[in-house]
Amino acid sequence: MTEGLAINGERLLERLDRFAAIGGTDQGGVNRQALTVLDRQSRTLLTELALKRGFSVFQDPIANLFLRREGKNPDLPPLLIGSHLDSQPAGGRFDGALGTLSAFEVLETLEDLAMTTERAVEVVAFTNEEGCRFAPGCMGSMAFAEGAIPDHWRTLKATDGADFAPELAATLQSLPEAQSRPLGFPVHAYLEVHIEQGPSLESQGLPIGIVTGIQGTRWLEVTVTGQTAHAGTTALTYRRDPMRAVTAALAVLYQEIMPADPSARFTVGRMTLSPGATNAIPESVRLTIDLRHPTPERLDAMEARVKEIFEGEARGEACKVMLARIFDMAPTQFPPALLEVLDQAAESAGLAAQHMLSGAFHDALFMNRIAPAAMIFVPCRDGLSHNPAEHVEPEHSIAGATLLLHAVSLLACVEA
Known part of the structure; x- marks a missing residue:
């Protein structure tokens, strides 16, 4: 036929x-x-x-x-x-x-x-x-x-x-x-x-x-909040720098998630610093994370690891973190x-x-x-x-x- x-x-x-x-x-x-x-x-x-x-x-x-x-x-x-x-x-x-x-x-x-x-x-x-x-x-x-x-x-x-x-x-x-x-x-x-x-x-x-x-896709929005202060006069001891927490967290996640699992995908697609002044420590950093994997169990585990790492690094910088799931496709x-x-x-x-x-x-x-x-x-x-x-x-x-x-x-x- x-x-x-x-x-x-x-x-x-x-x-x-x-x-x-x-x-x-x-x-x-x-x-x-x-x-x-x-x-x-x-x-x-x-x-x-x-x-x-x-x-x-x-x-x-x-x-x-x-x-x-x-x-x-x-x-x-x-x-x-x-x-x-x-x-x-x-x-x-x-x-x-x-x-x-x-x-x-x-x-x-x-x-x-x-x-x-x-x-x-x-x-x-x-x-x-x-x-x-x-x-x-x-x-x-x-x-x-x-x-x-x-x-x-x-x-x-x-x-x-x-x-x-x-x-x-x-x-x-x-x-x-x-x-x-x-x-x-x-x-x-x-x-x-x-x-x-x-x-x-x-x-x-x-x-x-x-x-x-x-494969499944999950989008997260992470907001890390610290305290804005003068970039030139604020010593390290007195800083509550959300950007430092974010970069430390991302350094861990980039080294862990995809290298450990060939089927995993981890992408930061958008990042915003507020107030966004060159000479000021930011008060907050907001970023999006795109997670992908063929199994829902691994997506859950990846999301949990993102939450764990960001919360740990935020605490180390005396910052707060909020994590919201903004898209979830099985x-x-x-x-x-x-x-x-x-x-x-x-x-x-x-x-x-x-x-x-x-x-x-x-x-x-x-x-x-x-x-x-x-x-x-x-x-x-x-x-x-x-x-x-x-x-x-x-x-x-x-x-x-x-x-x-x-x-x-x-x-x-x-x-x-």
Whole structure:
């Protein structure tokens, strides 16, 4: 049933170029942030392409965009494939767009070959996966999985000052051709093609990674408070210096957490000193810590160690410490049965593949809460992503879409 199946690689590459021009930057990257005019332009183009092929187009209240190719039995839950179209401010051409356009290429290939599927196959472009303009990220898949838009999202402000509710409304109104559908519906399975955003596949010369799960992420906000005083007149004995406590704590944690556990990730991404004067000891230091690990038990242990070390160093400097958990996303394991389908698809497509874990979270994580989900990774040059220099070799873009086609043929019960 899957023998000889092939996508139109030239068409896929042309589409990648065409969408990269929407929000294209002088550095060769893409700035197409969620719910902007440029994001709407990309949604409009995808809708136009879908309508030309006779596919049905829908959008839900969070502006997730769906393109449906009907199956023989419309009552069966559809197979969902896709990703997102929004980018980082200094993003690349492939993050998100490759997955969405690979999925659309699969839909077009099924149509080109006049293949009948038992169930409908739908492409989805989820809203605001990146989370750089409006936080949190993965808004579309999160709301889809929950079946509702959280009330507090409606009052969010963008990094550019725009209000969320009017931007969402404008995005929905920009596609009058799309039929409205409610948030959330039964899904047979969800598959997503994505760049690896790491160096493993490229370093091993492999075209495909079959993603077995996504590691957990926990964000902490640590505030250490001491006493501001004159930098020149305050001797060491009289100082209550929160920065000294912070640097001592970080020195321990940097030496402990990642060196002791290859699966652990420890990152300080933001730090603010107050009052922020050159000639004053700071009164407080606030920083964020990003912890990641495949197991919840290790995340708990890492958080406990962060708390222990900061409290100890703060006491030594006569300072106080407050630690707050500001984000907590549990690890996800994708269903073995769906991974077996991807293994079979890779074999039928003649593509070498290895199983691997994702260090970043994606829409598939939230979809996996309501339906079987899995991901296909393709290599990117030097593992670079969220960067204008992000690059995927043409043959690897084609390989990812080819594997997706073979997997769809197995999951949607294709008939010639």
